Amino acid sequence: MARAVTPKRKAITTALAWAAGLVIFFPILWTILTSFKTEAQAISDPPVFLFFDWTLENYGIVQERSDYMRFLWNSVVISLGSTLLGVAIAVPAAWSMAFVPSKRTKDILLWMLSTKMLPAVGVLYPIYLLFIRFGLLDSRAGLVVVIMLINLPIIVWMLYTYFREIPGEILEAARMDGATLKEEILYVLTPMAVPGIASTVLLNVILAWNEAFWTLNLTAAKAAPLTAFIASYSSPEGLFYAKLSAASTMAIAPILVLGWFSQKQLVRGLTFGAVK
């Protein structure tokens, strides 16, 4: 039986939802607000909320001091590159798990996911040594590979869940129609899974964009993405909250905009398999 929704109840739940949303969003809002303050206002006690002298000064200084575009470009290359490479590897993997499962398929999926539970720092040393050995330190190529590997279990798992919703008979029909395995995946499976693949790409671009551990540890200057850009404001000359906030705002703005415009896909991506 559906629960009766009275107007009063609806008003209360709406208010609660807004309150929860605001609490979650508050740190980001505060960062954005702080980026428009002077350094003195940023640390004033009691803190000022909206009534201060709005200034763009911090953005000017940040842009002057470091080349934002270079960091941005590195972030774009690393997050898109790692995601697309990951999808290219995960599509065949998820195909075989979804359509030709074996007794061990579930175990393999769980094992893959379990690698996500490993503390990253546990493998920092071997990976760092490998990077030195292969000359990959501070290279975008190296980061693309590492971040792809970090996110690969999630990409495979998500695609697997989407592929399982596609009726096997359609792929069999393609086989009967003379499609080779490659054609079956390219012309039938992939177009049918476009919404799923899109959510997977979106989510993983965001995960890769925000990834800080590996990007901070394996880059210095050349390949450093926006995470390193923010970090560079956190200490060298003491804490400058307003400038740090401006840098943070510049770093998260692109992904925030992307996330905002793709909300629908993202929600579907995050609740995959939950309905049905």
Added chain:
Amino acid sequence: MGRITLDKVTKSFGAVEVIPPLDLTIEDGEFTVFVGPSGCGKSTLLRLIAGLEDVSSGQIRIDSKDATDVPPARRGLAMVFQSYALYPHMSVRKNIAFPLRMARMDRAEIDRRVEAAASVLNLTDYLDRRPGQLSGGQRQRVAIGRAIVREPAAFLFDEPLSNLDAALRVGMRLEISELHERLTTTMIYVTHDQVEAMTMADRIVVLRAGHIEQVGSPLELYRTPRNLFVAGFIGSPRMNFIEGELARRVGAHTLGIRPEHIAVSDSGGEWSGTVGVSEHLGSDTMFHVHGTGLAETITVRADGEVGFKHGDRIHMTPRPDAMHRFDAAGLRIG
């Protein structure tokens, strides 16, 4: 050409043998129907022929060439699935053209064949729609269109009508039969519906638990079923089976008599009984009669005008030449 031979073909899933060694030849141009209750292995058998499942042992030959290890795409067969299995992201035109595109046929020839198939199947006006915008019957026609453009050696149908409503099913049944008349290509059709089997088939293969129970023309199966299973499966309403004294009198363990082969009267006859339920179909009336001294309820098919009611005492006379005798093992005698 499309002569398909199964030679001692078996199929096991793990330790479970779903098709014990099976031999069958389907002649070129024949309309063969695999029929049987659900789980009898008829779909598995079709998928083995299609190549969608690998045989566990034995050989499949298509036009005397060994096709056992040939992938589905290269067997020259076309299949129509129960769920239609259309490509939802492609227009009707692209769906029908897909097998031709995969065969790297040139554009002009693809267009010509798609147009021809569409006109045969009354799909010309729908060529630019997506499958989601079509009715069940239209979708099924697209699936058939996709199969016929390839001019395959044989068509395989896997319960193609079971998702359609009753009226549409009768219409599509006729369309498929007409298609067979026109193309004269081998067709193998899987169904659990014995009416579809009887009306469409040149030859019916009755399956149970992976075994072939009998192969024959619809009328052969109707007139001389080889055992109790076939006798009970073919014909609607199903054959009456009588055991005990009445059967022993004709030298059988089980006596079989079809509802349409029993005459009823209120004056006199060999057996008597009381009318239980009567079902009026207009053209016919089915009486379910509790026979005197019989454990079983007897179903009788009478003319629609016969007006017995619940509780009436009636007499029944089986047609002597239409009685089927079966031994204790359920096999036909004589």
